[in-house]
Amino acid sequence: MSKPLQQRVEHILDTVPGEKLDVIVQMEADRAITARLARAAGRAVRHRRLALTPRDLLPQPYGKPAVKPRKMEETASDRARLDQARAATFALKRIQESGWHSTDALMNNPMVQGALDRMLTPTRKSSLPKGEGPNRFWTSRAMPLRLTRWELARLPDKVAGIEDIHLNRRLSVPALLQTRRPEVEEKEVFHSTWGLERCNALAAWGLFGNRGRGVTIGLLDTGVDAEHPDLKGKIAHWAEFDYAGNQADKSQPHDSHTHGTHCAGTLVGGDGSGRCIGLAPEAKIAAALVLNGEQGGTDAQVLAGIDWAVDQGVDVISLSLGGLMMDPETPSTYTQAILSCVEAGIPVVVAIGNEGEQTTGSPGNDLFALSVGATDPQDRVAAFSGGRTQIIYESDYIDPADLPLIYSKPELTAPGVAVYSSVPGGSYQSFSGTSMATPHVAAAIALLLSTTSIRDKKAGLERVSTIQDLIIGSVTDLGESGPDHRYGFGRLDVLRAIGFAKKLGY
Template sequence: MSERTPVERQVERILDERPEREVEVIVQMDSGRGNLEKLELAATEGLHRRRFSQSPRELLPLPYQQRPSKQDKQETASTSVLFAKAATETRALARIQRLGLKTIHPLLQNGIVREALARMAEPARKGAPATDKVSQFWTSRSVPLRLKRDELRELWREVETIRAIHVNRRLSLPPLQETRQHPKEIEDLLVSTWGIEKIRALSVWGAHGIRGKSVTIGLLDTGVDPSHPDLKDKISHWAEFDSLGNLLPDSKPHDSSEHGTHCAGTLVGGKESGRYIGVAPEARLAAALVLDGEEGGTDAQVLAGIDWAVETKVDVINLSLGGWVLDPETPPTYTEAILSCVASGIPVVAAIGNEGQQTTGSPGNDQFALSVGATDPQDRAAAFSGGRTMVLLECDYIDPKYLPLLYSKPDLSAPGVAIYSSVPRGGWKAMSGTSMASPHVAGAIALLLSATSIRKKESGAHRAFLISDLITGSVEDLGESGQDHRYGFGRLDVLRAVDFARERGY
């Protein structure tokens, strides 16, 4: 009896766990790897070496245009240096998109898929919109489908280039806690929120005279209230997607909850409350609604939002969302999409999750996401903040010598307890969660890009890896030496990141 393929095992697991007559899945195609394979190999080697790093400074990049020596290549944990060693070309965004859509084409020609798409023109449930469109996610080389059980059993046999099949998971609104009583150090800080002061964003504003101007941050969340006084005229692009990733053409900017507006305030908010709330108040937002309030969202909505954000040419993406993952094995749903972002020069910042120690959420636990845990005003790890060792047991693009690949999450931590920020209808609240920590990091990246010439001097994956290395390599080292499950490599320090970048010629 022949050994079962990974796709066959995935299908069997889906059928065992899902009793429905029709199952919503995301079918991912083999991309043929090419340039992405070299990118993945370099990043994987970096992950492997990080396990033995004793200090975040080992992640810092070399000075601009300095060729790495043989010793540098052998000893560094900097992904940007390792990727330079791979000596791969940087592909233009249009070419990456074209290649992604090309891999999907054979799937759309299949008879099972055509029948499924015809049925999907009808609403899946009461109140859901009908659609005659086919969602195609080029960053992840995937298509969302609603398949009957027998169709799911047969599809992978009929289309040889199917790489993986995942359930289109329902993603709940991240659990948040409003904080009503604040420590004295928070109450006494009147100029800004404690998080902005702690990561030294105020010092970047003063020392370098920049606040994020000309940078666009992609925010995939519950939406945003554009009429809030702290966010007025800061939404440059808007989109909303349904549960199968279809764009809703008549949608206007709004927030289906409070979550997105709160994250937006931490990213780009002003001082209308009497204190500064945003890390990069002169940056702009490209906001997409991928979580519909209490109804939540789906993986397909998020993947559609990632496609849209890259096409909108954002500089960084913030994902304060995810689904809790019980197993230590990394779910591959978002890996290809995040790699496509990286290949386009866009780092993806994601919250690690709010279920506490030895838990993580996806996509925050993906090996290529810049994942963020939460700290409090005393630089203690928040009790709710997730983190653990993840494992890749099998992977067709990773050198077998690295398998099984073990890596730790989060990558770093940032303020995420009692974070004061905007909420819809002109209000403000203090909330806690790794959802609040992630925007501090994405906002810090906006400051880093605004304060340096990184966007002019680097492109593609070199740029994305360089940004991640600078942000992670410059943290305030907390907890155990090296990377741990509570702090990652340490707590964000954006002033040090900017200073290291400038000192190295970026």
């Protein structure tokens, strides 16, 4: 057992009471792939940290050679782009297969098999298709286990290839801060929400004639009311997961709370209330219930939802959830899963959290997540919006020469105060939170993809980097020069993002 792994196991045993502990055991991943992605991300982080304005982050024009020219970019032919997309698809399949195989050592261990038998109730066992075993997460190379303290202490010595062991944390549904409609919507903005107006979504619709058509957004939340007038016909895929990440059989779309339907409205809602509420009303949603009402959810549920969303072929994932972190050191629970999404060309947009300055939420504080804070109608950052400097001291993904790696969160902000959107039962309410800001950014990415040719011209890491550089590089710069803990680089502007993309050849 490595010393860092031993220390993490001892920390869990010392700080968590109870005889049986719910953990997530993560296995080693393909070093070559993760190292390549991490190096690229590390370069991006250093570039962002030294940037004085958002415009410094904009990508190179399409077809212009980078510092190290690639043959694929030099030809810039349709055949070359198709070959690149095929290569990315094959690479993703290899990652998926590797993710499944990496947990075989766990599955074959007698001690683990005993723990799995305890987790699989007779009902669950009988519902498993022939040949299917307990749940495993391919994007994160991980498996949830309920172990005795004795088993946890000995597991790393019994099973080769364990990368890390995390608590399967309990995640609460983010608090919905109900507020009255802002004055600007009573006196100036009559036919949309102030958030759509402030992000220039309406102007983008009119100028480019597209509202998200052909894009699927993965929404991992409390579920969704698929019969809401603003959402009806827009839920393309549905799934529900339990605390261990097992998918529920015969589940039908529903919202176990209010949170998910409100976020869905900001993503793809229509104008049933007399106001347009969604930035990308022609996009579709792949909705996964990973937070079960007032009970909340677990990391395992979210990791299972990420697997499922990637399998559905989503173009972007929206996560208005997370667990509070007071420490600047970032947990790696979600790092591998988000890296797998990056390899698939899928940006992961995450709320930074609602506990105020010098706090963040996980996975919003992960190096590879695109994290979002909240602003009000006066472009002031909300007092509850999180943000801080994060640090990675040791990592299996980052080059040791780059450690410790210091970076700032969030990357940007979006409207998150008094956001008017759909709630279950065909109604509408105004809520505040970074949860409300996050779908503005995810939907802006949907608009960007539906209005440009980024998906045809870029794949995998290059696609995600291009999307993030355009979204961050086009913001309205607020706060300090360059990135800061309150605004990130600034407030979202989707019209400007699409404009820059068009100008740069996308």
